[in-house]
Amino acid sequence: MIHSYLYLSIILFCLGIVGVISRRNVFTVFMSIELMLNAANLAFIAFSRVHESMDGHVLAMMVMAVAAAEAALALAVVILLHKHKSKLDTNVFSLLKG
Amino acid sequence: MFADGLFIGFAILSVLGAVGLVLFRHPMNGAMSFVVTLISLAGLYALLSAKLIFALQLIVYAGAIMSLIVFIIMFLNIQPSDLPKEETKLFYILGGGIVVLPIGLFLAKIVKSMPERSTEIIGNNFGGVKEVGLLLFRDWLVPFEIVSILLLVSLVGAVILAGKRGTIK
Numbered sequence: 144m145i146h147s148y149l150y151l152s153i154i155l156f157c158l159g160i161v162g163v164i165s166r167r168n169v170f171t172v173f174m175s176i177e178l179m180l181n182a183a184n185l186a187f188i189a190f191s192r193v194h195e196s197m198d199g200h201v202l203a204m205m206v207m208a209v210a211a212a213e214a215a216l217a218l219a220v221v222i223l224l225h226k227h228k229s230k231l232d233t234n235v236f237s238l239l240k241g
Numbered sequence: 242m243f244a245d246g247l248f249i250g251f252a253i254l255s256v257l258g259a260v261g262l263v264l265f266r267h268p269m270n271g272a273m274s275f276v277v278t279l280i281s282l283a284g285l286y287a288l289l290s291a292k293l294i295f296a297l298q299l300i301v302y303a304g305a306i307m308s309l310i311v312f313i314i315m316f317l318n319i320q321p322s323d324l325p326k327e328e329t330k331l332f333y334i335l336g337g338g339i340v341v342l343p344i345g346l347f348l349a350k351i352v353k354s355m356p357e358r359s360t361e362i363i364g365n366n367f368g369g370v371k372e373v374g375l376l377l378f379r380d381w382l383v384p385f386e387i388v389s390i391l392l393l394v395s396l397v398g399a400v401i402l403a404g405k406r407g408t409i410k
Contacts, residue, residue: 144248144360148285149352151252155259155278157338157345162263164340165333167325170268170314174275177306178259181282184294192289193358200373201381203294207301208388212395214306218313219403225317231268232325 148189155182169224169231173217180210244362248288254281263334266324272311279303289360291368 155178162175184203191199221231228235254277261274283298327333366372377385 144245145358146352146355147248147252148289148360149355150349151255151285153345153348153352154256156348157341158256158259158263160341160344161334161337162259165330165337166263167327168266168268168271170310171262171265171271174262174268174271174310178262178275178278181279181302184298185282185285188286188289188291188294189360191291192360192363195363195367197368197373197376198380200291200294200368201377203291204297204373204377205381205384205388207297208392211301211306212392214309215399216395216402218309219399222313222317222403229323230325231317231319231323234325 145189145193149186152182152186152189155179155185167233169221169233172233173214173221176213177210180206244288247284251281251284251288254278255285266327267321268314268319268324269311272307272314276303276307279307288362290362293368293370293373 159175159179159182162178163172166172166175184206187199187203187206191197191203224236225231258274258276258278258281262271262278265271265274279298279302283295283303286298287295
């Protein structure tokens with residue numbers, strides 16, 4: 144049964160990568176990153192259940208805290224970029240290209 | 242068995258939500274289908290007898306983080322004309338799938354080489370608040386404090402970035 148959970152985790156992680164590299168909407172890219180974090184969380188919890196130790200639960204809580212911090216910062220940056228360019232296209236944000 | 246049926250239902254729902262997130266054009270539709278993924282992942286955590294993480298997933302992820310994202314999407318008042326034109330989206334998704342497929346197959350091969358174990362729901366307070374809390378404050382105290390510093394730094398950074406007066410140059 145553990146294999147099914149890990150396969151599901153792999154599927155969700157790959158869908159997250161596909162979302163990041165194929166979409167150009169800032170919000171969709173951001174939520175795909177969250178999807179990858181969630182897939183990692185699922186693997187943590189599944190391994191934690193297999194070994195019957197709760198370290199994976201603590202690590203999943205840390206990942207959630209990192210995701211919350213990332214959400215706060217990334218949304219602040221998105222608001223700033225939208226104020227500056229009024230677009231949501233990742234190709235428009237090329238300030239560092241020179 | 243009942244738990245197997247629940248697992249299949251939650252797994253199908255979570256994959257469908259993730260596919261919807263990748264395919265929907267408007268970010269609001271994507272956010273709504275991502276909420277479905279998060280809630281079904283909470284159900285999977287409950288099946289893995291992680292009681293505290295089940296509650297935290299519903300409260301922190303599906304509650305706080307997603308409502309923040311939905312709030313920002315509504316706050317920016319996105320019209321369909323503001324969205325980037327993605328005529329070649331399906332080609333990119335196909336190409337991305339071809340690029341990602343070897344990675345996924347490699348990971349699947351690793352999983353296949355591991356011994357199969359049962360994941361029946363166990364009692365004995367596994368994953369309860371008290372047990373995870375004891376572990377968190379005994380063995381993981383230093384990482385916990387570092388996470389608190391990380392949250393403080395991101396709080397200050399978000400206030401400075403979003404509360405900036407005038408335009409950036």
